[in-house]
Amino acid sequence: MKQAPTLSSAFLHPACDQLPEPLLALRKQRASTLVDMPMPTRKTENWKYSAKYLKLDDEMAISLPNEGKTGNSLAVPGYKVVFINGVMVPEASEFPDMDGIAIKRFGDLSIDEASALSLQLGSTLDPKRTQFAHLNGARFEDGLLISLKPGAVLDQPLFIIHETWGDAPGSAYPRIFVDAGANSQMTLVEEYISSGDASLLANTVTEFDLAHGANITSIRLNMEGENVQHIGATGVVQQRSSRFESHCVGFGGPLRRHDLQVRLEGEGGECKLNGVVVTQGKQHYDNHTCIDHVAAHCNSEETYRNIAADKSHAVFNGRIHIHPDAQKSNADMNNKNLLLNSGAEIDTKPELEIYADDVKCAHGATIGQLDEISLFYLVSRGIGRRQANVLLTMAFINELVEQIPVEAVRETAQMRLNEFFEQTFQEA
Amino acid sequence: MLSIKNLHASVEDKEILKGINLEIKAGEVHAIMGPNGSGKSTLSQVLAGNEAFEVTSGEVTLNGENLLDLETEERAREGIFLAFQYPVEIPGVSNLQFLRTAVNAMRQHRGEEEMNAAEFMKLAREVSKQVDLDPSFLKRGVNEGFSGGEKKRNEILQALLLQPKLAILDETDSGLDIDALKVVSDGVNALRSEDRAILMVTHYQRLLNHIVPDYVHVLAGGRIIKSGGRELALELEEKGYGWLGIKDEEEASN
Numbered sequence: 001m002k003q004a005p006t007l008s009s010a011f012l013h014p015a016c017d018q019l020p021e022p023l024l025a026l027r028k029q030r031a032s033t034l035v036d037m038p039m040p041t042r043k044t045e046n047w048k049y050s051a052k053y054l055k056l057d058d059e060m061a062i063s064l065p066n067e068g069k070t071g072n073s074l075a076v077p078g079y080k081v082v083f084i085n086g087v088m089v090p091e092a093s094e095f096p097d098m099d100g101i102a103i104k105r106f107g108d109l110s111i112d113e114a115s116a117l118s119l120q121l122g123s124t125l126d127p128k129r130t131q132f133a134h135l136n137g138a139r140f141e142d143g144l145l146i147s148l149k150p151g152a153v154l155d156q157p158l159f160i161i162h163e164t165w166g167d168a169p170g171s172a173y174p175r176i177f178v179d180a181g182a183n184s185q186m187t188l189v190e191e192y193i194s195s196g197d198a199s200l201l202a203n204t205v206t207e208f209d210l211a212h213g214a215n216i217t218s219i220r221l222n223m224e225g226e227n228v229q230h231i232g233a234t235g236v237v238q239q240r241s242s243r244f245e246s247h248c249v250g251f252g253g254p255l256r257r258h259d260l261q262v263r264l265e266g267e268g269g270e271c272k273l274n275g276v277v278v279t280q281g282k283q284h285y286d287n288h289t290c291i292d293h294v295a296a297h298c299n300s301e302e303t304y305r306n307i308a309a310d311k312s313h314a315v316f317n318g319r320i321h322i323h324p325d326a327q328k329s330n331a332d333m334n335n336k337n338l339l340l341n342s343g344a345e346i347d348t349k350p351e352l353e354i355y356a357d358d359v360k361c362a363h364g365a366t367i368g369q370l371d372e373i374s375l376f377y378l379v380s381r382g383i384g385r386r387q388a389n390v391l392l393t394m395a396f397i398n399e400l401v402e403q404i405p406v407e408a409v410r411e412t413a414q415m416r417l418n419e420f421f422e423q424t425f426q427e428a
Numbered sequence: 429m430l431s432i433k434n435l436h437a438s439v440e441d442k443e444i445l446k447g448i449n450l451e452i453k454a455g456e457v458h459a460i461m462g463p464n465g466s467g468k469s470t471l472s473q474v475l476a477g478n479e480a481f482e483v484t485s486g487e488v489t490l491n492g493e494n495l496l497d498l499e500t501e502e503r504a505r506e507g508i509f510l511a512f513q514y515p516v517e518i519p520g521v522s523n524l525q526f527l528r529t530a531v532n533a534m535r536q537h538r539g540e541e542e543m544n545a546a547e548f549m550k551l552a553r554e555v556s557k558q559v560d561l562d563p564s565f566l567k568r569g570v571n572e573g574f575s576g577g578e579k580k581r582n583e584i585l586q587a588l589l590l591q592p593k594l595a596i597l598d599e600t601d602s603g604l605d606i607d608a609l610k611v612v613s614d615g616v617n618a619l620r621s622e623d624r625a626i627l628m629v630t631h632y633q634r635l636l637n638h639i640v641p642d643y644v645h646v647l648a649g650g651r652i653i654k655s656g657g658r659e660l661a662l663e664l665e666e667k668g669y670g671w672l673g674i675k676d677e678e679e680a681s682n
């Protein structure tokens with residue numbers, strides 16, 4: 001029998017000297033868990049539909065250069081942090097200066113702070129389901145610790161622009177940790193973009209640790225180019241009466257994978273997860289979400305929409321795990337899909353594990369096509385076929401896009417989606 | 429303006445229109461009446477270009493141009509407008525966005541400049557007042573959750589914005605209360621002009637009191653079996669379709 005391929009050791013021995021000792025130790029520990037890590041194949045349950053898109057050559061193991069231009073940064077209203085290839089660019093960043101809010105690069109942490117952080121990093125994620133978060137743990141060279149003291153409220157959204165750039169193959173490992181104290185509030189916007197055309201890997205991890213009553217909104221736009229494979233994970237742990245809201249908008253690519261895991265550990269916790277994915281050409285996108293209802297009386301509401309055109313492939317796997325003590329859980333998961341061509345593929349799978357008896361858990365998934373009668377109605381008013389198709393396709397996701405609570409991001413998303421669909425329907 | 433000669437059309441291999449002949453000149457108003465299932469909506473949809481219906485033979489010209497060769501959107505740009513019997517609900521597309529896109533598509537076709545959002549908003553508000561629709565309907569999804577009567581008024585709103593050459597109104601009067609009927613008729617009458625024609629499908633003579641037609645046709649079993657002036661509508665109201673040799677719906681569609 002052929003030996004199953006493992007992660008190339010080229011990925012495991014990075015040099016790095018800019019981090020405090022406890023974080024270097026963490027990296028070493030993570031690297032040790034990756035030795036002989038089997039690469040996902042179509043037999044790997046959580047990579048079943050996506051393994052064939054993952055192509056990691058040894059040359060991509062090289063850390064992308066820390067320098068680079070910041071040319072691509074979008075104009076943002078609010079605070080801004082720019083990361084290039086996983087390393088912050090201070091001169092392009094504008095931090096808030098507010099009591100109770102500390103934003104620090106990992107490299108600037110004291111030994112004590114770094115030591116505390118080393119225990120927190122990765123604690124929000126289930127390692128069995130996010131193998132690649134460990135790769136990030138072994139490789140991050142910089143990162144941002146956002147600490148909100150109890151009651152601190154960030155007055156404007158914080159934008160983090162993650163740009164992956166390279167004119168030779170390589171990889172980048174951005175890492176963010178948000179430590180949200182009791183009753184604190186903030187909105188974090190992450191925009192993933194890229195430039196250059198070499199084969200690149202962006203392997204990202206963002207974590208949110210919400211103390212009781214914290215209220216955090218996370219917005220994530222994934223807009224990297226056709227040369228970038230993206231494997232990202234977002235982990236969230238929520239204590240009593242906290243609220244987490246997530247809005248993800250993803251554009252397809254050669255490989256796009258995002259794992260979003262939320263653990264409701266305190267009673268009265270609430271999360272709302274919205275996601276939009278669009279793919280065309282031969283693009284791919286795979287969202288794996290996982291909500292753990294650990295404590296009783298929590299609500300989760302999840303709405304994802306995929307639109308796949310041409311020969312592209314979108315995957316949604318939504319897991320809800322209701323633990324034995326999580327009585328009176330209320331979980332609602334909904335996934336609707338629009339297949340624009342018969343050559344496109346959408347795989348959607350709910351995965352429910354329910355171990356408590358007094359819970360409400362609703363789920364639904366549909367796959368449909370554009371409605372011919374609606375199309376006829378629009379063109380009968382003189383609207384061109386292409387534009388009518390774009391309108392109807394946008395209509396399928398508008399409800400979610402309109403819920404993005406930051407206007408500038410909402411508009412960027414709307415504009416990009418429109419451009420995307422105009423390309424999709426070019427030949428109509 | 430519109431000339432229909434021996435038009436045959438089928439849906440799913442079932443022949444619905446079995447040789448329609450009709451001439452409509454600019455400035456005229458024609459009413460089509462007839463039993464349920466006789467093919468009135470089919471005729472309307474075929475003229476607008478719905479590809480669910482297959483034209484198997486015959487000829488339709490609009491101002492001398494072969495209409496059947498044109499795509500639906502081209503027909504609309506040449507001035508055909510169909511007010512649907514069952515207007516379509518499109519959640520996720522706002523009514524305002526829909527209307528502006530349509531108006532700008534027409535303007536672009538005529539080589540005129542597009543209207544910006546503010547200009548269009550002003551126009552749309554005025555016209556929605558004209559059909560007695562609260563401007564809040566502009567913000568809602570296209571026909572989404574509109575009542576039957578509101579949908580019909582929204583159709584007339586579109587006709588007023590698009591200023592078609594030939595407006596085909598498929599039962600735009602049904603489901604309307606007396607006030608709404610007045611509003612809709614006023615809207616249609618506002619469209620009447622020398623260089624425009626109107627073809628309206630209706631079951632009720634009452635509409636024809638408000639919009640007085642020049643001609644009335646009876647469509648039954650896929651053919652126009654009788655044509656006359658407006659007095660024909662009164663006669664139908666009084667006697668039903670029986671005296672024309674049609675017994676019921678069943679027979680009408682055979």
Ligand SMILES: Nc1ncnc2c1ncn2[C@@H]1O[C@H](COP(=O)(O)OP(=O)(O)OP(=O)(O)O)[C@@H](O)[C@H]1O
Nearest residue numbers: 439440444463464465466467468469470471480681
């Ligand atoms: N898409 C379709 N598939 C199958 N049959 C159809 C379709 N559309 C129309 N028909 C049939 O064609 C016939 C004519 O229908 P049409 O809607 O044109 O009638 P109508 O005269 O408008 O009736 P009404 O007064 O009830 O509106 C009917 O028998 C109808 O069932």
Ligand SMILES: [Mg+2]
Nearest residue numbers: 468469470513
């Ligand atoms: Mg009808």
